[in-house]
Amino acid sequence: MIYLDYNATSPCHPKVIETMLPFFGEKFGNPSSLHTMGQEAKKAIEESRAAIARCISAREEEIIFTSGGTEANNLAIRGVVKAYQKKGNHLITSQIEHHAVLNVFKALEKEGFTVTYLPVNQEGLVDPGDFQKAITPQTIFASIMHANNETGVIQPIEELASIAKEHGIIFHTDAVQTAGKLPIDLGKLPVDLLSASAHKFYGPKGTGFLYVRKGVRLIPQLLGGAHERGRRGGTENVPLIVGMGKALEICTQEQEEENQRIQALRDFLESGILAEVPEVIIVGRRSPRLSNTSLVLVRYVEGESMLLNLDFAGICVSSGSACTSGSLEPSHVLLACGYPHEIAHGSVRFSLGKWNTMEEMKEVVRVFSSIVEKLRHISPFGKEVIRNV
Amino acid sequence: MYSEKVLEHFRNPRNVGKIENPDGVGKVGNPVCGDVMVMYLKIKDNVIEDAKFETFGCGAAIATSSMATELIKGKTIEEALSVTNKAVAEALGGLPPHKMHCSVLAEEAIQAAINDYLQRQNHGNGKA
Numbered sequence: 001m002i003y004l005d006y007n008a009t010s011p012c013h014p015k016v017i018e019t020m021l022p023f024f025g026e027k028f029g030n031p032s033s034l035h036t037m038g039q040e041a042k043k044a045i046e047e048s049r050a051a052i053a054r055c056i057s058a059r060e061e062e063i064i065f066t067s068g069g070t071e072a073n074n075l076a077i078r079g080v081v082k083a084y085q086k087k088g089n090h091l092i093t094s095q096i097e098h099h100a101v102l103n104v105f106k107a108l109e110k111e112g113f114t115v116t117y118l119p120v121n122q123e124g125l126v127d128p129g130d131f132q133k134a135i136t137p138q139t140i141f142a143s144i145m146h147a148n149n150e151t152g153v154i155q156p157i158e159e160l161a162s163i164a165k166e167h168g169i170i171f172h173t174d175a176v177q178t179a180g181k182l183p184i185d186l187g188k189l190p191v192d193l194l195s196a197s198a199h200k201f202y203g204p205k206g207t208g209f210l211y212v213r214k215g216v217r218l219i220p221q222l223l224g225g226a227h228e229r230g231r232r233g234g235t236e237n238v239p240l241i242v243g244m245g246k247a248l249e250i251c252t253q254e255q256e257e258e259n260q261r262i263q264a265l266r267d268f269l270e271s272g273i274l275a276e277v278p279e280v281i282i283v284g285r286r287s288p289r290l291s292n293t294s295l296v297l298v299r300y301v302e303g304e305s306m307l308l309n310l311d312f313a314g315i316c317v318s319s320g321s322a323c324t325s326g327s328l329e330p331s332h333v334l335l336a337c338g339y340p341h342e343i344a345h346g347s348v349r350f351s352l353g354k355w356n357t358m359e360e361m362k363e364v365v366r367v368f369s370s371i372v373e374k375l376r377h378i379s380p381f382g383k384e385v386i387r388n389v
Numbered sequence: 390m391y392s393e394k395v396l397e398h399f400r401n402p403r404n405v406g407k408i409e410n411p412d413g414v415g416k417v418g419n420p421v422c423g424d425v426m427v428m429y430l431k432i433k434d435n436v437i438e439d440a441k442f443e444t445f446g447c448g449a450a451i452a453t454s455s456m457a458t459e460l461i462k463g464k465t466i467e468e469a470l471s472v473t474n475k476a477v478a479e480a481l482g483g484l485p486p487h488k489m490h491c492s493v494l495a496e497e498a499i500q501a502a503i504n505d506y507l508q509r510q511n512h513g514n515g516k517a
Contacts, residue, residue: 300445301445302423302424302445302446302447302450303447304447304448305399305446305447305448305450305451308396308399308448309400312400321423321447330423340421341420341421341422341423342420342421342423345420345423377405377406378402378405378443378444378451379443379444379445380416380425380427380443380444380445381420381425381445
């Protein structure tokens with residue numbers, strides 16, 4: 001099996017599993033309990049919080065544990081907007097956000113807020129000039145993702161957050177695809193809130209965190225006990241939280257070396273595909289991009305049919321085609337980049353990670369080019385680009 | 390999410406390609422929607438002697454095209470016109486609900502190709 005879907009999820013690092021195991025069994029205490037067992041669990045999650053804070057140059061009390069990226073995004077957006085709604089009712093985000101962000105804004109629109117969805121250019125980038133222009137005296141909050149999950153394009157977050165700061169607008173970034181993959185220094189980066197999810201960086205599924213800069217008010221969205229300083233009720237998921245801290249530590253330590261290694265593989269894959277498959281587009285290739293992501297558009301064929309054929313060959317990828325999402329619309333990200341529907345239907349996302357090798361990339365180039373050729377034989381379009389007719 | 394039969398027809402689609410000098414051609418769907426089926430028929434004495442297809446689309450679109458051509462080969466025009474999208478889907482062991490529109494496209498492709506044949510016949514008769 002060749003796994004090239006790390007932006008969807010990653011396996012737990014063996015050291016992460018090892019760190020978590022005792023907390024399912026013998027160290028099962030509830031961190032809210034005052035006895036020894038409880039305090040042992042409390043100490044473990046606080047150590048994880050400290051490790052996470054160190055990795056992103058934050059303070060420990062600025063980290064809230066959540067059930068994952070979706071909850072972190074919901075808490076950030078809804079929690080802040082509800083806390084500051086007396087100051088204004090205008091919000092800004094982008095058209096290419098993950099649904100865990102977009103659908104929160106759509107719900108807020110129904111509740112009376114006005115939302116500006118910033119466009120992107122064909123290279124997948126938000127223009128800070130557009131952001132500046134969208135700001136009104138009513139704007140209280142903005143959320144722009146750090147890097148896009150489909151294209152891997154890295155947004156100019158530092159510049160956007162600085163503009164927000166100048167205008168007194170609270171700025172959130174969804175860093176689910178970048179935490180562990182890119183350096184994040186919240187001592188310098190002027191964002192107020194940042195979401196992350198453990199299973200994207202070799203931690204377990206079902207946990208994540210929200211960074212909330214000291215002084216930013218937040219209305220809790222899960223009401224319960226006084227957990228997480230009263231900002232998120234619910235007994236902490238101790239084993240997963242411990243695993244997340246370990247995972248982020250490992251990724252931060254290995255980041256530079258891993259990024260170089262993975263980028264070499266990704267670049268080899270892209271050059272191979274461009275050389276072997278006629279009429280393909282690599283999205284966002286001229287933008288700053290995550291070193292592990294490659295979104296390929298293949299003309300005259302449809303994404304799901306490529307995905308299934310790759311799966312038959314033991315290669316796991318994603319597609320932004322309509323047919324993989326259960327809707328009839330192709331990826332909202334590709335449409336926002338200005339690609340027409342018929343091209344957006346033909347997308348395949350390769351996302352690489354820690355356990356990929358050069359041998360695998362060679363195999364993928366070979367298999368992928370033959371799959372595209374097979375599907376172009378079946379397709380009524382693009383016969384002229386098939387070489388072996 | 391797909392049945393074994395759908396995957397099998399997708400993996401090894403039957404009757405792929407064009408027919409030279411076809412007696413009827415039906416093109417349905419739209420690349421904007423992500424599905425286009427073109428069906429080619431060879432018809433003699435009211436019987437479909439051969440059927441081929443070219444399809445741009447997802448796994449279900451390719452599998453239903455393949456099954457539709459299999460179902461109508463050797464059938465009379467009347468029999469082929471009565472092949473419904475449900476019949477195509479059932480022959481494939483069922484389709485996921487959000488893929489049923491692919492079977493509708495297959496039924497429409499059969500009908501479009503036969504209608505094209507009937508129109509050509511009428512034109513031919515008119516001239517003769």
